[in-house]
Amino acid sequence: MGNFQHKHSLGQNFLKDKSVLTRIIDSVDIKEDDLIIEIGPGQGALTKYLKLFHANLICFEIDTRVKKYLDNFLDDKTDIIYQDFLTIDLNKFLADYKYNKLYVIANLPYYITTPIIEKLSNSNLEFEAMVLMVQNEVANRLSAIPGTKDYGAITVLLKYLYDVQKLFFVSRESFDPMPKVDSAVIKLTPRNDGFVATNFDVFNKLVRDAFKMKRKNLKNNLSSYNLDIINEVLNKYGLSLSDRAEMVCLDCFIEIANVISK
Ligand code: SAM
Numbered sequence: 001m002g003n004f005q006h007k008h009s010l011g012q013n014f015l016k017d018k019s020v021l022t023r024i025i026d027s028v029d030i031k032e033d034d035l036i037i038e039i040g041p042g043q044g045a046l047t048k049y050l051k052l053f054h055a056n057l058i059c060f061e062i063d064t065r066v067k068k069y070l071d072n073f074l075d076d077k078t079d080i081i082y083q084d085f086l087t088i089d090l091n092k093f094l095a096d097y098k099y100n101k102l103y104v105i106a107n108l109p110y111y112i113t114t115p116i117i118e119k120l121s122n123s124n125l126e127f128e129a130m131v132l133m134v135q136n137e138v139a140n141r142l143s144a145i146p147g148t149k150d151y152g153a154i155t156v157l158l159k160y161l162y163d164v165q166k167l168f169f170v171s172r173e174s175f176d177p178m179p180k181v182d183s184a185v186i187k188l189t190p191r192n193d194g195f196v197a198t199n200f201d202v203f204n205k206l207v208r209d210a211f212k213m214k215r216k217n218l219k220n221n222l223s224s225y226n227l228d229i230i231n232e233v234l235n236k237y238g239l240s241l242s243d244r245a246e247m248v249c250l251d252c253f254i255e256i257a258n259v260i261s262k
Contacts, residue, residue: 004043006177010063011109015045015133017174020185025049027131027167027187028103034128035099039085039106039116043069046107051078056099060085086115090123101128110135110179114154121161130188131167139166139184151246153211157204159250160197162188195254203257210245210253217242230256 006012015021024046030036030053041047041059043066050057057078061070064082074080081088094102102125108116113134120130134142142158143166144150158164170183197203212221219241222230231241237252 004065007063009111011040011111012042012063013175013177013179014042015107015174016176017170020170020174021046021049023168024105024131024133024185025052027185028105028129030055030103031100033100035094035097035102037102037104037106039104040109041070041073041080042066042107044073046105047073050105055103056097058093058097060088086112086119090119091125094125102126103128104130104132106131107133110138113138117158121158127188127190129190130162131185132188133170133183133185136169136182136184139186142166142186146249147247149246152214153207153245156207156211156248156250156253158188159191160203160254161191163191164188195251195258197254197257197261199257199261202261203254206257206260207245207253210248215244217244218248221245225260229259233259 006014032054034053035056035058036050036053038047038050038057038059041061047057047059047070051073055077059070059073059078059080061080061082062084067082070080104120104127117132120127140150141152141155143164144152144155165187167185167187170185172178172180172182174183206222206225209225210218210221218230218234219227227241233252233256234240234243234248236255237249239247239252
């Protein structure tokens with residue numbers, strides 16, 4: 001837009017494809033008393049569509065140069081905060097807002113995708129859903145199923161908290177300037193059922209250890225654990241210690257973690 005100098009270092013690839021924007025907002029059913037957090041509004045391509053919900057909206061943008069574009073969106077239900085999202089104390093910040101359901105909808109700056117997702121998941125805020133544009137490769141990793149090459153520790157740890165759905169692929173041509181990689185939109189919905197790890201730290205460490213060496217099997221990666229107990233649980237799932245972690249589903253990891261935390 002105009003002679004704006006996009007900063008590659010801030011992940012400034014702005015969405016220009018209206019059909020992508022429509023599909024993003026069609027993926028959620030947001031009401032006027034809900035609150036949307038947008039991270040990185042840029043020149044407001046997505047913000048413009050989010051405003052259609054007439055919900056409360058808070059946008060966090062690090063680059064003050066876009067203020068002249070974003071000022072148009074300000075009203076009594078919209079706040080734009082010029083600050084690094086990663087430095088915001090989100091729980092404290094949101095304490096001043098009244099809302100029904102909480103959503104995060106964002107075309108993320110890719111250089112900090114993981115820290116942003118970690119910050120949101122560690123916040124303990126109750127999100128109704130998060131709809132996030134990420135690199136296609138990251139979307140595949142986060143939404144992978146057991147037995148596939150993309151399935152890794154991050155998949156399992158995120159799946160513990162959320163149902164992760166890859167909604168749709170987005171070509172690099174949908175952005176200006178065009179990035180070197182394609183993207184995809186994912187939807188994270190809190191998982192309120194299923195097994196719970198009695199000790200999250202044990203579960204977290206187990207999953208990371210199990211995937212430590214991608215090519216090694218569970219027997220090797222988990223050699224410092226009580227392998228007999230682990231093998232018993234694995235057998236229940238039709239697996240054994242000679243399998244690799246990528247074969248192990250979330251429930252099986254939780255069950256192993258619960259048995260070894262006893
Ligand atoms: N939402 C816009 C769109 O869809 O066209 C822009 C998306 S662009 C991929 C990412 C945006 O995140 C940029 O505007 C960038 O300045 C902003 N950004 C980068 N780092 C940030 C940070 N740490 N906190 C907040 N915003 C950040």
